[in-house]
Amino acid sequence: LKLNLHAQVVRDAGAVLTIEGGKGFGQVIAYEAMERGIERARQLGICAVGLRGAHHIGRIGHWAEQCARAGLVSFHFVNVAGDPLVAPFGGTDRRIGTNPFCAAFPRSGKPPLVLDFATSAVAFGKVRVAYNQGKQVPPGALIDHDGHATLDPAVMMEAPLGSLQPFGGYKGFGLAAMCEIFAGALSGGYTTHADTLGTNHAVINCMLSVILDPAAFDAPNAEAEAQAFVEWLKASPLAAGSENILVPGEPERATRAEREAHGVPVDPATWQQICAAALALGMPAQQLEHWSAAVQ
Incomplete structure (x- = not known):
């Protein structure tokens, strides 16, 4: 974590912005990245923001809600680079992050519609809470280090470590994989593989956000x-x-x-x-x- 940093635009291609986080506070970096994307989307009707290398940006729905407050639609792909917790569909060990997907649709005079979820069957934080409470997790959420299904959250906390499962089998895994590539590769950041595994002790996020102005469409009844x-x-x-x-x-x-x-x-x-x-x-x-x- 690097203190007192701000989002830096490293490439401005009009409707596409590439922003470097530099391991700054995610709550600062992501807010500033969205503000830049909102400003550009208001000008051009659309803006794709590739944010890379931010320290943990937290709940992704917060950034979609920031766009919705500005009257803009948005969707977001996120990866957790170099910190795998989830097994691929058909695999038995950790290869991918909990990679969230999020989308929001603003509504005049009403709260926005906000879809925000991890692509793992359950979020890692909820497994930690279950472990601390001495409770089991739902079926289909975890496998142990041998790849066998388990309800015991200890497999995520105590060696030998197990893995989270993707939600919805191959469908959730497919979405998680695309989040990894869209967020980590397109942003100029990095994805999880042998050369990036365990390269830091922080949660580093990359995020690809597409922000749209509904007024730019020929859709007065949207x-x-x-x-x-x-x-x-x-x-x-x-x-x-x-x-x-x-x-x-x-x-x-x-x-x-x-x-x-x-x-x-x-x-x-x-x-x-x-x-x-x-x-x-x-x-x-x-x-x-x-x-x-x-x-x-």
Whole structure:
């Protein structure tokens, strides 16, 4: 991680921008990259942004929402270079990252539609939480170091290490592979292979973002058509056990509202890891004790 850096445009080809992150804070670098892409898309109707070498940029939906707030459609391919966690379809060891895909569609007066997911069956962070809570993961999410299916999250935390599985078999694997190539290769960054494996101890992201201005299309009814489709989906008779039909973005907004109202649940093992990291980085023990006392 390199402190106090900003996104640097290394190539400006009009509707295509190549941006170097230089291992700067991902939250800064990705925000600035999207701002440049938004500005250019407003001028030209479209902009493809190749961001390379940013330190961990976090939740990809945040950057799609940034574009949506500007009234722009976007979709994003991301790779986690040199840090494989996922086995390829038909393989038995780690060869690829959890490589997210994201897309967003803005709606006037309504929250945007936002699709944002890792291409692994479950996100690695959720496996860590299951491990800390002593719980199992869903079937089809993990294999052990011999390639056998398992429900035990310890295979991702304790040697010999296993692997995450791609979601949806060969379909999720195919999307993950294209995320790796689109984000890592087209941006001028790097993909995961023998020469880049374990070259750093950080999460380094590359991202290919395509940002579109809906007004640039001959589609004056685009938003109305999108809304009509959403209403059509929600009018489907509910399946047994289903309470409602949620479109992309709605489950996350519901969870956010719940967390804002009632707090974020943190299991004891995770909290102890947070405390240990804080102490290691110099936080005063008295301050940490005050925070711990506030955790319910």
